[in-house]
Amino acid sequence: VVFGITATVLADRLQLSVIQSAMLSSTSLLFAACAAVPVSLATRVWGGRVITFVLLVVAGTAMLILAALLHWVVDLPSLYALFIVLGLFLGCGVVTVNSGLVHLSWWFPERSQGTVAGTFLFAFSLGPGVFGAFAAPAANAMSIGGLFLFWGLFIYCGAIVALFCFDPPYTQLLRIVRRKGLLVETLPGESSKNLVELSNSNVSQAQLMAVCKDVLGQEVFPENAFLRDLRFSLTRLENWCVIGIASLTLGVLLGYIVWIPSFFLGVMGTGAEESGYIVLVSKC
Amino acid sequence: VLITVFFLFSHFFQGYGLTSALGCIGGGAVADRVNVFVCCLVFLVVSAACFVAIGVSTVYGVTVAATVVAGFVVSGANLTAYRLLFSYCNHSASGTIGWCETGGNLMSFSLPLIFGAIVDSQPVSFQSSTLRLGMAVPASFLAASMVLLLILFIWHRRMDVKATVEKHAEAQQELEAGPFAGAHQALGASEAETNNEEAAAAFRASVYGGLECA
Numbered sequence: 001v002v003f004g005i006t007a008t009v010l011a012d013r014l015q016l017s018v019i020q021s022a023m024l025s026s027t028s029l030l031f032a033a034c035a036a037v038p039v040s041l042a043t044r045v046w047g048g049r050v051i052t053f054v055l056l057v058v059a060g061t062a063m064l065i066l067a068a069l070l071h072w073v074v075d076l077p078s079l080y081a082l083f084i085v086l087g088l089f090l091g092c093g094v095v096t097v098n099s100g101l102v103h104l105s106w107w108f109p110e111r112s113q114g115t116v117a118g119t120f121l122f123a124f125s126l127g128p129g130v131f132g133a134f135a136a137p138a139a140n141a142m143s144i145g146g147l148f149l150f151w152g153l154f155i156y157c158g159a160i161v162a163l164f165c166f167d168p169p170y171t172q173l174l175r176i177v178r179r180k181g182l183l184v185e186t187l188p189g190e191s192s193k194n195l196v197e198l199s200n201s202n203v204s205q206a207q208l209m210a211v212c213k214d215v216l217g218q219e220v221f222p223e224n225a226f227l228r229d230l231r232f233s234l235t236r237l238e239n240w241c242v243i244g245i246a247s248l249t250l251g252v253l254l255g256y257i258v259w260i261p262s263f264f265l266g267v268m269g270t271g272a273e274e275s276g277y278i279v280l281v282s283k284c
Numbered sequence: 285v286l287i288t289v290f291f292l293f294s295h296f297f298q299g300y301g302l303t304s305a306l307g308c309i310g311g312g313a314v315a316d317r318v319n320v321f322v323c324c325l326v327f328l329v330v331s332a333a334c335f336v337a338i339g340v341s342t343v344y345g346v347t348v349a350a351t352v353v354a355g356f357v358v359s360g361a362n363l364t365a366y367r368l369l370f371s372y373c374n375h376s377a378s379g380t381i382g383w384c385e386t387g388g389n390l391m392s393f394s395l396p397l398i399f400g401a402i403v404d405s406q407p408v409s410f411q412s413s414t415l416r417l418g419m420a421v422p423a424s425f426l427a428a429s430m431v432l433l434l435i436l437f438i439w440h441r442r443m444d445v446k447a448t449v450e451k452h453a454e455a456q457q458e459l460e461a462g463p464f465a466g467a468h469q470a471l472g473a474s475e476a477e478t479n480n481e482e483a484a485a486a487f488r489a490s491v492y493g494g495l496e497c498a
Binding site: 026029030033034037038039040043044095097098101102105110111112113115116117119121122220228229230234236237238239244245246247249253254255256259262263264266267268 | 306308309310311312313314315316320324328331338344347354355358359361362363364365366367368369370371372373374375376377378379380381382383384385386387388389390391392393394395396399403411412415416418419422425426428429432433435436439440
């Protein structure tokens with residue numbers, strides 16, 4: 001979104017060709033595509049709070065560096081490569097969708113996962129829309145560097161909010177017993193322990209899960225080890241089917257937005273502005 | 285009126301943020317309340333039909349309406365895919381979510397390029413009809429999704445049958461090792477001696493009757 005909304009201004013300041021401008025706009029999305037799996041797996045190890053915080057801090061810092069460059073540096077065309085690198089780091093903001101989805105799935109029962117994911121993606125889609133509404137007038141009111149500065153600080157606010165989130169019970173308990181060196185592979189006798197005992201005696205992951213399920217009501221767990229999770233996600237037929245359906249529908253959803261203006265211009269002969277509104281409306 | 289409302293809302297929010305979100309929230313909520321396979325199939329079929337209508341229609345209003353509906357249902361289909369993920373890939377949800385996002389972002393990056401290549405390959409005078417023909421690309425993507433959904437459904441049914449058989453086998457083992465072991469052997473003897481199906485069934489019901497596996 002950041003480079004999309006400010007594309008014309010940036011192309012002018014950096015003296016970019018159409019291809020260079022397109023590359024700059026797409027770097028963050030390409031980074032997001034490449035980083036999605038590592039981020040999802042990292043979330044299951046360190047929890048959604050830490051990962052989201054780190055991602056937002058990286059994205060916010062990249063945005064502040066961009067603001068500084070746009071404000072103070074005169075010879076911007078020579079810094080195109082640096083802009084590409086910073087664009088990649090801005091992709092960290094996009095990847096928070098992965099850490100968020102994984103994190104939320106542990107907090108809610110399985111029967112309401114659809115509503116939870118829908119609500120999360122509702123908010124996730126709303127952000128760029130709301131920001132886009134204010135970006136253009138804000139860019140006119142202040143310099144583009146000022147806009148990027150405001151944007152970076154806004155992302156930092158998001159990072160601070162992320163710090164106040166809670167990891168799900170299982171992740172918290174796992175962290176406690178790991179810190180105390182009490183986690184063992186297997187242990188006879190299952191969920192007879194209570195929460196206090198769990199944090200003071202040797203305990204297995206199965207026991208932790210049983211207690212979180214029985215006492216704390218957590219229904220969805222990161223059941224497998226890190227590498228096992230990765231292997232399962234690639235070797236199971238059902239996973240491939242779901243990955244295929246989600247990828248194809250998401251591809252159509254996003255690719256269609258890009259293409260529809262050209263379609264309406266070419267086939268229906270509508271004006272650019274009208275086509276833009278159809279795209280906006282179509283996404284409902 | 286609906287289109288005008290969406291138009292105004294879209295204008296206010298600079299667009300697709302709000303409207304896409306409506307599709308997300310609708311798809312997710314519906315998928316939680318009805319059969320997720322049926323829900324996903326309906327969304328995919330309607331989406332594909334909308335893209336066919338966009339490609340075929342020469343009436344401006346129909347094209348716009350099909351576009352509006354397509355945006356909502358494709359978004360809904362995507363959400364039901366996530367619902368399927370949480371139902372059937374729970375053992376590796378983290379990795380699977382990652383692959384879904386990777387695949388989706390790469391697809392969204394490549395789809396406009398495919399469109400562009402198709403249109404550029406044609407002379408200018410044919411580009412209008414080629415643009416219409418290009419709608420076959422998203423429609424075929426959605427058709428491929430339907431095939432994958434069918435495969436997933438078949439897998440799900442097979443796993444259901446397998447799980448039932450395993451559950452019965454486990455119950456049988458428990459029964460043979462438990463307090464009903466003698467009675468179970470007696471059941472075998474009774475069936476062999478009398479060869480009376482009705483009596484055997486009644487006897488079996490009296491032994492297994494209190495158990496869930498019966």
